Amino acid sequence: MTTHISAHFEKQAQACDRMGSPFTAQLCRLLPDILDRETATGARVLGWPGEAGEDALALRLCGGLHALVLAGDDAALAGVYPPNAASPEALRKAVSATIARHDERLCANLDSAPQTNEIGRSAMLLPGFLQIARDTGLPLDLYEIGSSAGLNLLFDRFHYRYGDSVWGDAASPVRLAPETRGAAPDLSGALYIATRQGSDIAPIDVSRDDQRLRLTSYVWADQEARLSRLRAAMELANETPFALEKADAADFVDAALAARRPDRVTVLFHSIMWQYLRHETRARIETALETAGRAGGPPIAWLRMEPSDTNEPFALVSLTLWPTGERRDLARCDFHGRWIEWLL
DSSP states (O other), X not given: OOHHHHHHHHHHHHHHHHTXXXXXXXXXHHHHHHOOTTSHHHHHHXXXXXXXXXXXXXXXXHHHHHHHHXXXXXXXXXXXXXXXXXXXXXXXXHHHHXXXXXXXXXXXXXXXXXXXXXXXXXXXXXXXXXXXXXXXXXXXXXXXXXXXXXXXXXXXXXXXXXXXXXXXXTTOSOEEOOEEESSOOOOOSOOOEEEEEEEESSOOOTTSHHHXXXXXXXXXXXXXXXXXXXXXXXXXXXXXXXXXXEOOHXXXXXXXXXXXXXXXXXXXXXXXXGGGSOHHHHHHHHHHHHHHHHTOSSOEEEXXXXXXXXXXXXXXXXXXXXXXXXXXXXXXXXXXXXXXXXXX
């Protein structure tokens, strides 16, 4: 395997180690020894034309393998996947045979970037939404970019625990309890969601079995808690109306700003997706928000959970609220929502 591709798989393995997925880390370390140019999948990975890290190449392949297990289409592979235990050699042999058996399907799966719609991130964003509600005293019009299936638009239907503090529907099937480092975030105040709208360049319709499978396949196979809450959130999606459209992120933001109402706060939010946007798209969104915010009128909030600017192994939850345009860093947190450190 070429050096830069091998290095990419190792970097992804290290990330999986940090984020509590030893199985996916093991898989990422085995794949460089398995892939060759004898299969279409191997040839495509080895000759990947783009930036492997930015394109999440390793996770594209891992997702394709997991999809075969979830669909029940490869019993031999399922036998070495969680919850089953297997030696590295047994896993290597099974994965190698699976790539040969399902070469065309796995190669085609590389076309699609991973989409996890990580539900745990709602626990990082909830305190920010409550901060917006307290600061403005208005109902929230929610607009999410990079929505995937739009499941985080349903955040107020989940139950949350931060240490001894709780919020939300006690009967919700989605229960989030991140490790709380330091003081618990402020969960006070009323919250009313007026509208829920999301956009994605490849939105996922969880009412379709094939789309549910695709979404689930990108959750790491040994992280049952993440898999369980994703499935529970997909069930809630059948009960709570929201709009999800295929759209360019900047075009979607322009339309949201044009639809502002005087009796509501327009809230743009996103989580772990900003890095995937083109620089031109980011600039358009930033300019549109700043221009509309400075022009006056109803308040605008920009809430995001994205990697820190310092390349530290955590994300920052940040809020900018217009008309002042002041940015506040609300929290540090884990990329999957396993822990939060409230900063205010």
